[in-house]
Amino acid sequence: SPRVLSGIQPTAGSFHLGNYLGAVRQWVALQESHDAFYMVVDLHAITVPQDPKELRANTRLAAAQLLAAGLDPERCTLFVQSHVPEHAQLAWVMNCLTGFGEASRMTQFKDKSARQGADRASVGLFTYPILQVADILLYQANEVPVGEDQRQHVELTRDLATRFNGRYGETFTVPKPYILKETAKIYDLQEPSVKMSKSASTPKGLINLLDEPKATAKKVRSAVTDTDTVIRYDPENKPGVSNLLTIYSTLTGTGVAELEATYEGKGYGALKTDLAEVMVEFVTPFRERTQQYLDDPETLDSILAKGAEKARAVAAETLARAYDRVGFLPAK
Numbered sequence: 001s002p003r004v005l006s007g008i009q010p011t012a013g014s015f016h017l018g019n020y021l022g023a024v025r026q027w028v029a030l031q032e033s034h035d036a037f038y039m040v041v042d043l044h045a046i047t048v049p050q051d052p053k054e055l056r057a058n059t060r061l062a063a064a065q066l067l068a069a070g071l072d073p074e075r076c077t078l079f080v081q082s083h084v085p086e087h088a089q090l091a092w093v094m095n096c097l098t099g100f101g102e103a104s105r106m107t108q109f110k111d112k113s114a115r116q117g118a119d120r121a122s123v124g125l126f127t128y129p130i131l132q133v134a135d136i137l138l139y140q141a142n143e144v145p146v147g148e149d150q151r152q153h154v155e156l157t158r159d160l161a162t163r164f165n166g167r168y169g170e171t172f173t174v175p176k177p178y179i180l181k182e183t184a185k186i187y188d189l190q191e192p193s194v195k196m197s198k199s200a201s202t203p204k205g206l207i208n209l210l211d212e213p214k215a216t217a218k219k220v221r222s223a224v225t226d227t228d229t230v231i232r233y234d235p236e237n238k239p240g241v242s243n244l245l246t247i248y249s250t251l252t253g254t255g256v257a258e259l260e261a262t263y264e265g266k267g268y269g270a271l272k273t274d275l276a277e278v279m280v281e282f283v284t285p286f287r288e289r290t291q292q293y294l295d296d297p298e299t300l301d302s303i304l305a306k307g308a309e310k311a312r313a314v315a316a317e318t319l320a321r322a323y324d325r326v327g328f329l330p331a332k
């Protein structure tokens, strides 16, 4: 069956609603139909300064949340990026294949380095997308389930895979982004023109899945809408309401048109009150399940160890082939 690979950073602690709806939810669905590899990308995390103790705790926390969201270690390979050294090894080869100007055009680097101050940004932050290229190519992934903000990195992956194949002979699968239109970009509840994110969102506009459900409900009820009262999906003119409809529709499996009909003539208050309830029903068991995995770190670590072993088998084979193609002398 076709293969998918994706990753999530452990840095933020709690996942936010954008991570879940934009990516993790698709990961859960795809493990049924695909040979699926999912990882917690701790190598990517250290592109900005991390406290070692927090990084370790957040790596476990990220894995616990992925399991709580529905990843099943029997159906997918779940692992930690640094457990598979081939990622850093292939990244070096990919670094040497990437143009400096090409890497300079990555918009996420431009945003992140601007936020940090260009002098403080690390070289690792600059080459971050190239490590991501290696992540994807090592598994010969056909598709990469991500949110819209990762599209450019998947495009870079396609370019580099094609370049490598052209120069050294057919080696890597050229992957496609798997981005669902509806949930590709979830917006800040207070500033619906800005994507929901740990770094850019206002605290009131960011839904952390592990927050107190009551606090989350309150954030939903005080979401920004507009001065009109009509509940209609219209991202351009009604970004706040449209974002709420997207979230509501995805969490409940109810079509947006059906929601529009249900709420016709009712005010925004009714929509927000109901969505707050939907959200509480979603986050409450999610938090409990996450806590259960955290309470049993031995089981969690053994899931990750098995995942790393399965991942390494695939990664090592690809790396060996790539090294051979490049012309490295085999170590005998």
Ligand code: TYM
Residues within 6 Å of the ligand: 005, 006, 007, 008, 009, 010, 018, 019, 020, 021, 022, 023, 024, 041, 044, 131, 132, 135, 136, 144, 145, 146, 147, 148, 149, 150, 183, 184, 185, 186, 187, 195, 196, 197
């Ligand atoms: P990260 O950790 O920033 O985010 C994890 C996933 O969440 C998606 N996402 C969103 N989707 C919709 N709306 C939002 N507001 C929103 N915010 C975040 C992201 O698009 C992402 O899919 N570079 C990656 C991690 C990575 C990776 C990989 C992904 C490393 N190697 C290989 C795929 C394949 C990142 O920082 O994601």
